[in-house]
Amino acid sequence: MASPMELSCWGGDWGLPSVHAECLVVMAYARFSGAPVKVKIIDHCWRAPRGRVPLLISDDTVISQPAKILNFLRKQKYNADYDLSAKEGADTLAYISLLEEKLHPALIHTFWIEADNYYRVTKPCFASRIPFPLNWFLPRNMAGEALNRILLTKGGPPLFSMAEVEAQIYRDAKECLNLLSHRLGTSPFFFGNMPTTLDAFVFGFLAPLFKIPFPKVQLQDHLKMLPNLCRFCDDILSCYFRLKLLGVSPVGPDTVDANLQKLTQLVNKESNLIEKMDDNLRKSPQHPPRKLTTLKLSRTGEGNSSPNRLSP
Template structure:
């Protein structure tokens, strides 16, 4: 009975309008957040920006422990707290906002398959690099992850997280991979994304309701989908994050249409939107612009 009541209250909350004081929580931007969490946070921010839903980015040292799933980012909307892109997409859809309504069932299935590819390859590669590459672990990961805490707690928490991630890598068969093999997986993922994108502005050129001016004539609007937000979050963060080497970003830079895609999303949804960080979905990582 309690579960039914909780589900009913969740449905009521989802039906309420999107509030102006919605907040997105992530770790401290400049000194703590790691590549994978930064990418996931930017993907959610891009998604909300594409839905034209305002959100205030809040950085907290204990954001990971505040999250209901133990993962960042998470959003606080009204009385609801929702973490990770997938559940956030469903929560936003319940409020009447969706980026993929214009897709047919086959396209939706294809979009989900590519999102799984990104999570299984790019996100896993980011986690591997952070916690399984010894040079990165010692020079970047331990220092950033434990930075808000005093010694020896900073080391204890870092080693606990490292043990957790390495156990996950072993479970999915990545523990025995070399860095070269992981980078090759990233390259294959980027190749698949590049081929799917082609010369299109977005991965699915769906037409949404409404018209826009182009070349002095009215044409149907074309908007991105959840896949575009996810891919942008990961590729942009890889391209703009300084690591111990450039090997990871160089894999992405081999695909000019993916670079152009990131620039396009940055220009359309982030450039000029960061004047007021308290009411914008703009990530601070967007300050490291791809635009030259």
């Protein structure tokens, strides 16, 4: 029997299982590979053993960073890339590097550095999940770390101002989205009919950008002009996470939910009838509860509530 594995992640909102891109990557891969991972929502990272998420704990092993977590899952025989050829494996590494280099900086900028997005969406979202008084300064620290990362990786000659850095970041990101859209084409996933590691990374980076209602939406607007990438995100959410999508009503999950709601209502209704019957019987002096099996319910007018009638 496989060892229990616990994955610590940021919580979700706006129809997403998590608002954190790297958490989404690992959560999606676990679903794709069938790994028995129990997700533990940690909405304040200081509670995680290493102060960051995603974080996978299995027995005495503690692993952070998406690439390392995915490698660990593969060693445990949960491999979503089992059917890929050597060339497809090489393509996967190349595209993941492209995502990290071109798209991830723009995602960080959209969340943490773009002022309107930060003050109206990102900060309220994260601060609402962090206990007082940490919610006053932890989001600000996260924004500072994001800015430092952008300046260290993207700042410098020939880009000397933040405006130039920002413009280049979004040019690179739009080019990356175009390449991903062209590579995906009309296929459900990047390597055919089954999702792989590349699909997990693309979904993790695109889904927050697609679903979260940012006020500054230049990159979001560009993504929405690429319908195959939007369909890709919606399909993974509906098929692998069973979440109700904003503006989309998948037939499968909604039908199941509707049937479950009807069944629940019916059971509650019949339970109320049974309770009323039981109350009446308990109040009757000639019919004590211990002799319910010998009662002739037709005398009291309750013979219509037979077991056959209670069947849905």
